[in-house]
Amino acid sequence: MFQFEKLPLLYLSLFQTLSANPALLILGKFLLSALIIFPPTLLMGAVFPVIVRLCNERSRTVGLSVGRAYGVSTIGAIVGSFAGGFLMIPFLGIQASLTLLVILNLALGLILLFWSRERVMVLSGVGAAVILGIIMVAFPPSWNRLVMASGVYQTAPVLLKLYPTPEEAMLLFNGYEELFYKEGWNSTLTVFRKPDLARRPHIAMAIDGKIDASTSRDMSTQVLSAHLPLMVAEHGRNVLVVGYASGVTVGSVLLYPVEQVVVAEIEPAVIEASRYFDRVNHQPLEDPRVRLVLDDARHYLGLTDERFDVVISEPSNPWMSGPSRLFTREFFKLGKEHLTPNGIFAQWIQMYGMKPELLKALVRTFHAVFPEVLIFRVSQADLLLLGAERPLLMDYQRITQLMGVAGIRADLMRVGVRDPLDLLMKFKLGPKEIEAYVGAGPLNTDNNGLVEFEAPKTIYVDTIAENNESIESASQGMAAYIKGIGDAPLEQVNFYLKLARRFLEEKHDRKAEALVQMSLSLSEGAEAYWLLGRIQAQRGFHLTARQLWNQALQLDPTHEETLLSLARYDQDRAHFQEAGRYLATAVEVHPGKPWPRYYNGVNLFYLGSYDKASRELEAFLKISPDKEEPHHVLARYYLFQVYDRGGKHERAAAHRVLLIQRLRELRNRLEWDEGEEELDRLLNLIRHHDELAVFHQTEQKLRLLVTQHVTDPLAHYLRGVSLYFLGYAEEAAQELKTVLKVLPLGDDSARTRHYLKLIFAGRQDLKGASSTRASVPQNTY
Numbered sequence: 001m002f003q004f005e006k007l008p009l010l011y012l013s014l015f016q017t018l019s020a021n022p023a024l025l026i027l028g029k030f031l032l033s034a035l036i037i038f039p040p041t042l043l044m045g046a047v048f049p050v051i052v053r054l055c056n057e058r059s060r061t062v063g064l065s066v067g068r069a070y071g072v073s074t075i076g077a078i079v080g081s082f083a084g085g086f087l088m089i090p091f092l093g094i095q096a097s098l099t100l101l102v103i104l105n106l107a108l109g110l111i112l113l114f115w116s117r118e119r120v121m122v123l124s125g126v127g128a129a130v131i132l133g134i135i136m137v138a139f140p141p142s143w144n145r146l147v148m149a150s151g152v153y154q155t156a157p158v159l160l161k162l163y164p165t166p167e168e169a170m171l172l173f174n175g176y177e178e179l180f181y182k183e184g185w186n187s188t189l190t191v192f193r194k195p196d197l198a199r200r201p202h203i204a205m206a207i208d209g210k211i212d213a214s215t216s217r218d219m220s221t222q223v224l225s226a227h228l229p230l231m232v233a234e235h236g237r238n239v240l241v242v243g244y245a246s247g248v249t250v251g252s253v254l255l256y257p258v259e260q261v262v263v264a265e266i267e268p269a270v271i272e273a274s275r276y277f278d279r280v281n282h283q284p285l286e287d288p289r290v291r292l293v294l295d296d297a298r299h300y301l302g303l304t305d306e307r308f309d310v311v312i313s314e315p316s317n318p319w320m321s322g323p324s325r326l327f328t329r330e331f332f333k334l335g336k337e338h339l340t341p342n343g344i345f346a347q348w349i350q351m352y353g354m355k356p357e358l359l360k361a362l363v364r365t366f367h368a369v370f371p372e373v374l375i376f377r378v379s380q381a382d383l384l385l386l387g388a389e390r391p392l393l394m395d396y397q398r399i400t401q402l403m404g405v406a407g408i409r410a411d412l413m414r415v416g417v418r419d420p421l422d423l424l425m426k427f428k429l430g431p432k433e434i435e436a437y438v439g440a441g442p443l444n445t446d447n448n449g450l451v452e453f454e455a456p457k458t459i460y461v462d463t464i465a466e467n468n469e470s471i472e473s474a475s476q477g478m479a480a481y482i483k484g485i486g487d488a489p490l491e492q493v494n495f496y497l498k499l500a501r502r503f504l505e506e507k508h509d510r511k512a513e514a515l516v517q518m519s520l521s522l523s524e525g526a527e528a529y530w531l532l533g534r535i536q537a538q539r540g541f542h543l544t545a546r547q548l549w550n551q552a553l554q555l556d557p558t559h560e561e562t563l564l565s566l567a568r569y570d571q572d573r574a575h576f577q578e579a580g581r582y583l584a585t586a587v588e589v590h591p592g593k594p595w596p597r598y599y600n601g602v603n604l605f606y607l608g609s610y611d612k613a614s615r616e617l618e619a620f621l622k623i624s625p626d627k628e629e630p631h632h633v634l635a636r637y638y639l640f641q642v643y644d645r646g647g648k649h650e651r652a653a654a655h656r657v658l659l660i661q662r663l664r665e666l667r668n669r670l671e672w673d674e675g676e677e678e679l680d681r682l683l684n685l686i687r688h689h690d691e692l693a694v695f696h697q698t699e700q701k702l703r704l705l706v707t708q709h710v711t712d713p714l715a716h717y718l719r720g721v722s723l724y725f726l727g728y729a730e731e732a733a734q735e736l737k738t739v740l741k742v743l744p745l746g747d748d749s750a751r752t753r754h755y756l757k758l759i760f761a762g763r764q765d766l767k768g769a770s771s772t773r774a775s776v777p778q779n780t781y
Contacts, residue, residue, distance in 0.1 A: 005148065008150055010032060011153060012160065012166035012169055013166045052066050055069055094188075145190070146178050149209050150173060168727075171727030172725075175195045175724075175726075176192045177193040179192055179193060184267050186322075189267065189269040189270060189272075191205050191276045192204060196216075197672060197673035198672065198673045200215070205246055205274075207316060217379065217380075220416070221379045221382040222249050222252070223252050223414070223415045225384055226249045226253040227417075228376055229344045230310060231394075231423070232386055235340070238258070238262075238306070238309050239260070239309065240261075240263075240264065241263050242311070242313040242314065242326065243265060244271060244274060244292075245270060247277055247285065251282030255282070255408050261289055262293060262306070263293065264293045266295065268294050271292065271294075298325060298326070298334060301337075307340050307343070308339060309342075310345075313346065315327075318455060319354075319456050319459065320452075327347075327349075327362060329369060330446045332365065333369055339389075344388050346386050348384055349384075350383075351463065353461060353463060355463055356463070357441070358454055359467050360441065361443065362451060365444045367387075367431070371431065372391050372392045372431050374394075374431075375434070376427055377468070392481070393481055393482065393483045395484040399423060403423075425502055430481045477511050489522040493525065497531065500516050512531065512535055513535050525556070528552075530549060530552045530559060530561050542569065545569075546566065549569075560593060563586040564582070564583075576603050577607070586600070594624040594625075597620040598616070598624075600616045601614075601620060610645055610646035617639050628675070633662055633666075634685065640655040663705060664747060667713065667714055668750075670714055671749065682706070709744065709747060713749065716736070717735075717739045717749065719735045720755065721751075724759065736752050737756070740752060
């Protein structure tokens with residue numbers, strides 16, 4: 001018992017030594033388990049022969065005494081199993097229960113020794129038992145509950161990438177803050193706050209060491225698991241949710257006009273722990289429409305006669321004992337039996353730690369039960385399968401109406417879904433493609449336990465990219481699974497082109513091209529040819545792109561994007577006079593649009609028309625609605641250059657100050673783990689200009705300013721904070737001090753000083769702590 005806390009460390013050492021050989025790693029796991037289980041099992045098994053011998057010493061009827069001993073042992077086993085699972089662990093906890101059982105076993109051993117007739121055995125046994133008992137009572141073993149529930153069996157590769165040794169890896173848990181811990185009827189529940197840079201602290205719920213809910217990466221899956229089936233379903237009055245976890249999915253379901261939501265949750269402690277997610281789950285337990293069923297989902301469905309319009313199954317991973325029974329053909333059939341005639345069954349499936357043939361086996365099993373299936377990718381590593389008897393179609397008009405509801409719109413926006421097209425972009429496969437994707441193969445059933453026993457072999461393998469590539473290669477687009485886009489050809493054309501734009505932004509040029517061709521089959525237009533040109537340019541065929549843009553301009557000489565694309569084509573080749581003609585037209589026909597102003601201002605700058613350039617760039621800053629658009633940084637920089645070269649040095653200095661202020665604001669947001677997309681876009685713009693000789697010399701000062709005020713100090717800051725979170729305080733302090741050194745005079749970083757203050761306070765350096773003038777107040781969850 002006194003060594004139990006070292007089990008995670010032992011496992012990490014084992015993994016570090018044997019991970020290169022999976023077979024040896026499995027053997028090592030077996031030996032480590034045997035090290036824990038074998039000694040007490042051997043000793044407890046040895047008790048019965050001792051009792052039989054003692055009984056025989058005092059009785060002439062051997063059969064009767066052995067029979068009585070065996071009967072008492074059987075009754076004890078029954079009572080012990082009940083008491084351990086239903087009384088001791090739930091009320092005392094594992095650690096206290098083990099301590100109590102050790103003391104009870106010592107006491108029973110003393111009784112048996114006193115019963116013995118061998119005096120030497122009695123005296124030695126009594127002495128040993130008394131000493132052990134005193135040690136157990138006076139010095140009970142102390143466990144770090146976060147370490148014991150850390151789930152290193154799953155996170156070992158990550159920990160050993162972060163730390164050079166298993167001993168140092170244990171430092172990570174010093175930065176975690178335990179919010180809730182309970183050893184429940186079926187599982188051990190932990191809710192903890194993980195250190196990160198976000199304004200709102202990140203909290204996670206771990207069940208038996210496996211994180212099953214959180215306020216960061218899991219949010220998209222938790223939210224969309226509710227919205228997607230309810231948006232596709234014809235009716236959603238009666239809903240069953242399998243697994244409560246953080247309550248986020250249930251809270252999102254309640255945003256719809258449902259009459260009842262039944263929640264099947266096997267572990268009561270989950271309900272207690274979910275209170276820590278009240279700020280993100282809409283507090284569903286306060287809603288009278290929720291009926292909580294504390295039972296295993298399969299057991300509940302096997303007893304109830306209820307039918308549901310929507311069933312949402314979001315259990316833990318299919319390789320875990322227990323939850324694995326919720327991914328089999330038999331469970332899917334049971335769920336199907338409890339659907340209304342037009343009901344939908346939604347099933348979460350992971351893409352990580354599971355090789356493609358096993359993922360296909362799960363999809364194949366689901367499809368074998370539900371003939372109509374739609375598959376969505378709801379996060380980087382998660383799929384959501386919607387299954388039904390009837391054909392499933394995504395009704396664009398209905399989705400648009402639902403997203404017009406304020407609560408639903410706000411809930412989706414927090415996971416990056418801003419409009420119906422963002423939601424549709426999650427779609428991957430329909431029934432026409434699924435059979436080709438999964439092919440022939442075995443199903444996952446109760447009898448074969450295919451995934452439960454095979455998936456653990458690849459739990460440490462990064463399979464997300466491979467699985468996603470396999471799915472994408474089978475995808476044929478969503479056109480066959482959408483309705484409600486309008487009957488008029490023009491409405492359909494507009495929809496296809498809007499969707500094509502989104503696919504192009506996501507670098508899915510093949511899907512974008514297919515949608516553009518569909519629009520052209522209905523009607524020709526400048527937008528379609530402009531998009532085809534964008535696709536060709538993205539593929540590197542720039543001359544073909546220009547030809548397509550010229551074709552678009554013939555259809556519509558005022559098409560804004562085409563005029564800008566042709567202008568930028570000429571700008572990139574330093575043909576500023578030619579670019580100017582396109583831009584003059586764009587500004588004339590679109591005077592209220594920001595982008596013609598911006599590109600015309602830049603073009604005029606390179607033509608040496610500084611006064612005209614300044615007017616265009618000033619106009620861009622006034623009419624551009626997105627103040628976090630990275631082109632605002634470039635516009636400020638060009639204004640600084642324009643006024644400086646035009647001899648208006650005071651105005652140049654003023655814009656330089658505004659530019660530096662803008663860069664500082666960006667860095668400050670990045671220190672809060674915000675603005676990463678803006679920085680990426682800004683660096684990509686600068687990188688693109690670096691590739692073009694005409695821009696290279698002019699923008700050297702901009703690159704220098706971005707390096708001084710953003711990238712260099714941010715790199716040291718992020719390294720410093722990461723080292724602090726990992727437990728390396730001294731190394732963190734050195735990096736954070738470097739931030740203050742590399743920042744230009746007059747600049748400062750409150751977050752840097754905040755973490756320095758924490759480090760100084762941690763090592764009780766009052767002088768150092770007082771020298772950190774700025775600090776940041778702690779945020780609460």
